[in-house]
Amino acid sequence: MRWECVIGLEIHVQLKTKSKIFSGSSTAYGAMPNTQASYVDAALPGVLPVMNREAAIMAVKFGLAVGAEINQTSIFARKNYFYPDLPKGYQISQFEVPIVGAGSIDISVGEKTKTIGITRAHLEEDAGKSLHEDFQGQTGIDLNRAGTPLLEIVSDPDMRSPAEAVAYLRKIHTLVRYLEICDGNMQEGSFRCDANISMRRPGDELGTRAELKNINSFRFVEKAIEFEIERQIEVLEDGGKVVQETRLYDSDKHETRSMRGKEQAHDYRYFPDPDLPPLVIDSDTLADIKKSLPELPEEKTARFICDYQLSHQEASLLTVDKTTAEFFEAVLEKDSSLTAKLVANWIGGELTARLNKESLTITESAVSAESLALLLSRVNDNTISGKIAKDVFNSMWETGDAPDNIIEAKGLKQISDSGAIESIVDEVLARSVTQVDQYKAGQHKVLGFLVGQIMKESRGKANPAQVNQILKQKLES
């Protein structure tokens, strides 16, 4: 009998505000421990939280982008639990009335498109960090992160495979970066994900779920869910029951294991926080935020397909983050005679390969959009071949020199003079009697070999289209 997995994700998005949600401390990452913890963050008696307007605006932006209802009056609640990195003994969160209500987002897996429901998104404060190493059996507490604004985005249990979960996670990741409400840095913990997973027979009621905590890369999300599905199937097929619990994914051992201790009795005893009256977003503010929304990934993809005649796949690759899309459009703006496909291929090919190799983002590219446009112009006007262009690109990357200077200095100009190409062709044909005979006997595959020889002879500089044409003429005459 078949099993069906049911997956829901809770994504914690650290909002990109300068200061914390309820205090004026900096949220900058990587500061010395406890240097960005104020009296409010440390929960000294008598302090009061004061809400950061920008955090509310960012949450609304997200809500509008996923077509969600915005609760213009939302309520902060206390979620009570004891943990040393939460000095108040409660986390300020939202419970009954979150700022963002139900919405949805479309994901694509392969050819299939599917709508994933978003249950809600609520504002809350992040906790501090516990460090368990090096303190003679004690735990060190750093409160720099305590009070960083979080938007917790809760999905409906709509995903049915690890691939769908990853597609959804990527979609939200792209969206929050477009909206400029989160830097999306998973390593630094700005974008974190918990997964709720249960198994059932298709058509049955939902099974008991296990929660996988803090999975911090796209690759691990897929692996962790895959592992958890296998584990649950094994438990169920052995006649056992899945226990509702929190599990931690260990990427080294590729397994999930139960987190004991913190669990026991989940009873957060939520109640409205008396320190914080209702958060009200008036209609004017809401209208202003709506107006401020940027072009969203899906709109951009559609526009790229329509305006630049790109395939859906090409357009999606270019719009996966805003900076790549801007780079693409900057190249075309510099030289409008370039075809969008050529530019798209270069960005998706050489440029991305080089960026990945050096672990850089496109904004850190050593070759600017303007320089890439200049290089591609030289391919476009047949000064150099696409193949030579790759060498020029590498030189540009390493020296920062302009493409024309490199082409000139290295003598890379393409040979487009048919007389010159003809003489190279003649030379190669003269010493390739066997291949010429084979071609004439109908083995047209040897053409590739001959073209190769000619290109080699010209040190890659002969115009390939002309080489083909002249070669065929000569062989068939």
Next chain:
Amino acid sequence: MSITTDDVFAIARLGRLRINDKDASHYAESLTDIMDLVAQMNTVDTNTIKPMAHPQDVNLPLREDKVTEKNCRDALLQIAPSAEKGLFLVPRVVE
């Protein structure tokens, strides 16, 4: 509604309060009285009344997103029972 001594111990554990067996039955009785009072309030029909999240009829004041706090680590660590390398030290938390 009746609160048992088991409930009392469960609530005390959530609140990290240490109570002894002798007091537990006393607390159970007092809490039962409080719950009875709440039950009395529950008999009032409030279906047409919007729930109140805050006793005062005010909106949440909002502040601009500006860093206004300075590093006050030394002052905070000074009043901590134990600190090392700029961190608060607490009894080990089991993960």
